[in-house]
Amino acid sequence: MxxxxxxxxxxVIKTVxxxxxxxxxxxxxxxVVGLQRASMSxxxxxxxxxxxxxxxGKSTCIRLLLKELEPNEGEVLxxxxxLSKVTSKRVPMLRRNVGTxxxxxxxLPNRTIYDNVAYSLAVIGESRDEIRRKVPDILRLVGLSTxxxxxxxxxxxxxxxxxSIARAFVNHPPLLLADEPTGNLDPETxxxxxxxxxxxxxxGTTVVVATHDKEMVDKMRRRVVELREGRVVRDxxxxxxxxxxxxxxxxxxxxxxxxxxxxxxxx
Amino acid sequence: MFFFKEALRxxxxxxxxxxxxxxxxxxxxxxxxxxxxxxxxxxxxxxxxRERVVVDVYVADGASDAERQSAQRAIERxxxxxxxxxxxxxxxxxxxxxxxxxAFREGSELLGTNPLPASFRIVPExxxxxxxxxxxxxxxxxxxAREPQLTAIDEVRYREEDTEQILSVTGLVTVVTxxxxxLLVIASVALIANTIRLSIFARRREVEVMRxxxxxxxxxxxxxxxxxxxxxxxxxxxxxxxxTIAKESVLEPMSHRWEFFxxxxxxxxxxxxxxxxxxxxxxSAAGSGLTLRRFLRV
Numbered sequence: 001m002x003x004x005x006x007x008x009x010x011x012v013i014k015t016v017x018x019x020x021x022x023x024x025x026x027x028x029x030x031x032v033v034g035l036q037r038a039s040m041s042x043x044x045x046x047x048x049x050x051x052x053x054x055x056x057g058k059s060t061c062i063r064l065l066l067k068e069l070e071p072n073e074g075e076v077l078x079x080x081x082x083l084s085k086v087t088s089k090r091v092p093m094l095r096r097n098v099g100t101x102x103x104x105x106x107x108l109p110n111r112t113i114y115d116n117v118a119y120s121l122a123v124i125g126e127s128r129d130e131i132r133r134k135v136p137d138i139l140r141l142v143g144l145s146t147x148x149x150x151x152x153x154x155x156x157x158x159x160x161x162x163x164s165i166a167r168a169f170v171n172h173p174p175l176l177l178a179d180e181p182t183g184n185l186d187p188e189t190x191x192x193x194x195x196x197x198x199x200x201x202x203x204g205t206t207v208v209v210a211t212h213d214k215e216m217v218d219k220m221r222r223r224v225v226e227l228r229e230g231r232v233v234r235d236x237x238x239x240x241x242x243x244x245x246x247x248x249x250x251x252x253x254x255x256x257x258x259x260x261x262x263x264x265x266x267x
Numbered sequence: 268m269f270f271f272k273e274a275l276r277x278x279x280x281x282x283x284x285x286x287x288x289x290x291x292x293x294x295x296x297x298x299x300x301x302x303x304x305x306x307x308x309x310x311x312x313x314x315x316x317r318e319r320v321v322v323d324v325y326v327a328d329g330a331s332d333a334e335r336q337s338a339q340r341a342i343e344r345x346x347x348x349x350x351x352x353x354x355x356x357x358x359x360x361x362x363x364x365x366x367x368x369x370a371f372r373e374g375s376e377l378l379g380t381n382p383l384p385a386s387f388r389i390v391p392e393x394x395x396x397x398x399x400x401x402x403x404x405x406x407x408x409x410x411x412a413r414e415p416q417l418t419a420i421d422e423v424r425y426r427e428e429d430t431e432q433i434l435s436v437t438g439l440v441t442v443v444t445x446x447x448x449x450l451l452v453i454a455s456v457a458l459i460a461n462t463i464r465l466s467i468f469a470r471r472r473e474v475e476v477m478r479x480x481x482x483x484x485x486x487x488x489x490x491x492x493x494x495x496x497x498x499x500x501x502x503x504x505x506x507x508x509x510x511t512i513a514k515e516s517v518l519e520p521m522s523h524r525w526e527f528f529x530x531x532x533x534x535x536x537x538x539x540x541x542x543x544x545x546x547x548x549x550x551s552a553a554g555s556g557l558t559l560r561r562f563l564r565v
Contacts (some may be wrong), residue, residue: 066479092478092482092483093482095478095481096480100479106472106476120481122269123482124296
């Protein structure tokens with residue numbers, strides 16, 4: 001097993017995983033299965049891709065980690081603490097320690113970029129001086145220092161996503177969750193966003209990215225956890241979006257995806 | 268301070284729903300402000316009429332003074348009696364003469380003696396109790412006729428028909444106006460709460476995002492409630508302004524012309540204003556807070 005952050009002591013990583021799923025099952029009210037006895041463990045400082053087709057349970061994982069949902073079975077732990085033991089009063093505290101980035105950015109539409117980021121600092125009771133110092137800093141970091149007073153609908157998708165990353169990271173949370181962060185963006189913008197997330201990871205923040213952006217996963221070569229119908233079917237260090245496959249397997253899959261049989265080509 | 272600024276920002280950025288909520292408060296406060304005194308005047312008039320319900324107890328002509336006095340004491344001890352007023356034969360004649368001077372001008376000479384009996388006029392504690400007083404003083408015998416209990420009493424009368432009519436009509440008026448007032452209050456509360464609900468519904472996404480970045484429930488709730496207070500206060504303040512103008516320009520000149528019109532006891536104007544302000548602000552703030560609760564469930 002490879003250890004991601006070389007400067008961190010391996011023993012520490014082993015003892016307290018930042019995120020742990022222990023046999024987690026989540027079925028939605030309509031009978032739709034989100035997760036089935038899924039187990040995984042993510043150590044401090046790791047960068048993990050959750051991959052799989054739509055409906056495989058990626059978003060369910062993210063929402064369980066935010067305690068937006070409760071598992072039917074099993075246990076979700078963050079930094080060794082079971083989320084089922086977090087009272088609803090303490091949920092805001094939990095969320096302050098977990099930065100989140102969403103496909104639809106989830107910015108506050110009636111606030112400027114500056115105020116959007118400032119809000120998550122105001123929430124934890126930062127003084128006005130601190131807010132005035134930190135917000136321009138973080139917005140410079142994500143490359144938006146010129147648009148402090150623009151409203152979200154005046155920005156491009158990539159820029160909005162940068163704001164939401166800035167908001168998620170301004171408190172320096174130990175864990176950053178991203179649910180399809182590049183889902184609405186073109187490939188070039190996506191790379192910029194991923195680089196930003198990677199830079200955050202390099203500061204020691206554990207990052208979990210749910211995505212079906214194959215190119216990105218293949219390019220980054222990080223740990224990949226693949227989900228299929230709610231089950232963990234693969235957990236691979238430095239993995240690709242799809243498991244390594246031989247050329248023949250690839251050809252068979254490609255034909256299947258294109259909807260042409262073996263004879264289809266000759267005719 | 269932060270919350271207050273947040274509330275102002277909310278009002279500025281979603282001024283249309285806020286305006287709608289304010290108008291709702293304004294209109295309901297106006298209607299209530301007009302209706303409350305009207306209800307009170309009606310009820311006051313009804314109870315004025317009820318004051319006129321009395322029982323007359325006629326003293327037998329042959330009764331001695333001692334008998335008469337013991338009868339008075341007995342009546343005073345009877346339950347539900349507020350006051351007893353003795354009317355002597357002479358007084359009765361004087362009153363009758365006053366009422367109908369022509370009939371008595373020659374009449375008294377013609378009659379020779381005073382035909383009117385002395386009587387007690389009983390004012391009941393409550394008009395509805397009049398029947399019970401009569402029953403106590405002169406219970407119905409087996410043949411249906413009333414038999415006075417005391418020997419000094421000749422007859423007990425309470426103008427049955429009139430009394431029944433007064434009681435039923437005023438009772439109906441009281442119940443109907445009271446019911447209307449209650450309905451109006453309920454409708455006002457529901458209307459205001461609903462308008463505020465809608466304005467918050469429009470911003471539920473915003474609340475969701477606030478929760479996701481770790482805002483506590485009260486951190487989200489305060490600005491919304493302050494918004495509610497501002498909206499409620501603005502609406503009521505405008506309504507009070509309009510009511511005052513209407514009162515000064517319409518009601519005041521009218522009360523000079525028809526003095527009897529303005530007399531029933533109605534709520535003092537400052538008290539009415541205070542009531543409207545408190546109610547408007549409280550309903551708006553509570554409406555905001557309660558609506559938010561739905562979105563704040565984790």
